[in-house]
Amino acid sequence: MLFKKREGNPFSELPDGLFVKCPACKQLVLSKEYINNLWICPKCGHHKRLTAKERLGITLDPGSFVEMDSTLRSIDPLGFPDYSGKLTRDVQKTGLLDPIVTGTGNIHGVRIAIGVADFTFMGGSMGSVSGEKIVRLMESGLQNNLPVILFTASGGARMQEGLISLMQMPKTCAARARLIAVNIPYIVVFTDPTMAGVLASFASVADFTFAEPHAKVGFAGDRVSQQAQSNTNTPNNFQSSEFSLEHGMIDGVVSRKDMVKTISDILSFCHYSGGRL
């Protein structure tokens, strides 16, 4: 995405990285302006996919994040072809051991349990470690009376772990049910994309569910959804934040710029810090 110097390019005298090209409208944007705008394109409003580090950086009070379970990493239980190699490559590429990063931190001074997904690690896919980390995060919320907030970004369950990854769907939902029993608020934010086994489990059972604008939200992959569209009158945007809102699946489509305030307002509404729903 970084703008590269090229022969004959009018910007070729500018230093590398001064501009970025918006992946949606393809226009050039000053990288400083882009970052200051929370990676939202000032020309078209496109929300760039964020890494876990970027997401935590714009969401939490500075210096408040304390990571949990940072050493958990997947094994290769099925001996799936090239799974170990893929894991190793993504660990080296991202510096993470799993797409889900969990811990505690503050939003406007209120302590929360937070999990964020990083799509750059195996497409944010949910394997045994992701499920375990989400469950432990919810248990931390239970034990310490902390609201639980998750930012999702995933293609779904991780096929390389087969049924073990699918088991994470009921497992995370069972942990979520324990939050309901003691009225601890649970907030989920769909970011681009939130799909399949993640959408169909812990992501869709929150007290408050929001999505970033134009995020892909759905269950079926592109080929299946295109077939559905050609065989039916399904609208083009049926796997999107906006369609989800129109049809009552989520509570709001919220710009990244307004997300922290929205979450903070909900925590105040729930009488946090320290209170319960």
Ligand SMILES: [Zn+2]
């Ligand atoms: Zn743009």
